[in-house]
Amino acid sequence: MPETTPATPTPAVSVVVPVRNEADNVRRLTDEIAAALNGRWNFELIYVNDGSADTTEQVLTALKSERPYLRQIKHAMSCGQSAAVRSGVAVARAPLVATLDGDGQNDPSFIPALLHAFEQGGARIGLAAGQRVGRFGAYKKFQSHVANGVRSAILHDGTRDSGCGLKVFRRDAFLALPYFDALHRFLPALFRRDGYTIAYVDVIDRPRHAGRSNYGLWDRLWIGILDLAGVWWLVRRRKRVPQATEIR
Numbered sequence: 001m002p003e004t005t006p007a008t009p010t011p012a013v014s015v016v017v018p019v020r021n022e023a024d025n026v027r028r029l030t031d032e033i034a035a036a037l038n039g040r041w042n043f044e045l046i047y048v049n050d051g052s053a054d055t056t057e058q059v060l061t062a063l064k065s066e067r068p069y070l071r072q073i074k075h076a077m078s079c080g081q082s083a084a085v086r087s088g089v090a091v092a093r094a095p096l097v098a099t100l101d102g103d104g105q106n107d108p109s110f111i112p113a114l115l116h117a118f119e120q121g122g123a124r125i126g127l128a129a130g131q132r133v134g135r136f137g138a139y140k141k142f143q144s145h146v147a148n149g150v151r152s153a154i155l156h157d158g159t160r161d162s163g164c165g166l167k168v169f170r171r172d173a174f175l176a177l178p179y180f181d182a183l184h185r186f187l188p189a190l191f192r193r194d195g196y197t198i199a200y201v202d203v204i205d206r207p208r209h210a211g212r213s214n215y216g217l218w219d220r221l222w223i224g225i226l227d228l229a230g231v232w233w234l235v236r237r238r239k240r241v242p243q244a245t246e247i248r
Contacts, residue, residue, distance in 0.1 A: 011044040011069075013037070013115065014092035014171070018084030019102030020050040023059045025208075030063055030070065032108040033100075040112060046071045047102070048088040051078030082183045089174055097174065099184070101165035103208050106130070110203040114168040117199040126173045126196025127187055129159065130166030130203040159188040159198070166203050170196075 015033055019026060026047065037043045047060050049072055060072045073087050089097050098114065100106035110130060118128040163185050177183065177190050188198050 009042060011094040012041045013043045013096045013098055013168070014088075014094040015043055015045045015098045015100070015111070016048065016085060016088030016092060017046070017100060017102045018048045018050055018081050018088065019052065019056055019060075020078055020084075021052045021054045021056060022102045023052070023055040025102060025104045026056060026059055027063060029102065029104050029108065030067065033111070034067070034069075036108045036111050041115065044069050044071060044093060046073060046088045046092060048084040049074045050080070050084040051075045080181055082179075082181050082185075085184050086179060089171055092171055095171055096168060097171050098168045099165055100167075105206050105208055106164070106166045107204055107206055110166055110201065111168070113201050113203075114166060114199075117201050118168045121197060121199045124195065124197050125199060126170050126191040126194070128168040128199040128201060129162070129188055130164040131159075131161045131200050132164045132205045133202050159200070162186060162188055164203065166201075 015037070017029070017033075022029075030045065033045055045067075047070070049056055049060065057072070057074065060070070064070045064072060071091070073091060075084065075087065085099055088099075096115070096118065098111050100108060100111070114128040114130060118125055121128065165184075167184075167187065169187065169191070173191065173194065173196060174187075176194070177187075183190075191198060
């Protein structure tokens, strides 16, 4: 079961970070997130430990004793990145959620730019999404280019890069989305489906500081083809959302 809610003021933004076997990355990432947000937004930081087999739990427990804004949610076994994000959003206390990957390749210094873009987006904005530039690794760049090209051609979601972990969105709107594995890779299309607008911010990708990728090519590409067909069906089947008002 998730930990009890800490007795701290209600945050303006909850930062949710899924991690699996990232013991060598979480302390540095925590410092960077705090540096990006301290004194600017009241925040909480929720790490979702997705069945790690290394010392990630112990490192996060030690960090939690030092930092009152840090929470750790633990999956008994690995359930995947989308499930980890959803677990974190489900227990988040803020109306806005920021997400980023736990491997350090997403730079937390871009979170304020995403929050500013969201705040300036008007009443109907649902999502501010990072769009990676200058990605490291020719193979990753090629893989991302192919996957994003196929997705964009089928969904017409107006998004160059839906796979970037850096995002800010409305918590209630996210939890209202139909849940499925790899949901986090289709957020722009699904938020548009529900009538929200999207803001985009260019962000710089970084090389991984330590460790190796825990969510691999099979998850991101071949299984994604089946998910793409499902999202296409969801978008096509969406009916007009009624604006209901009680007449007194």
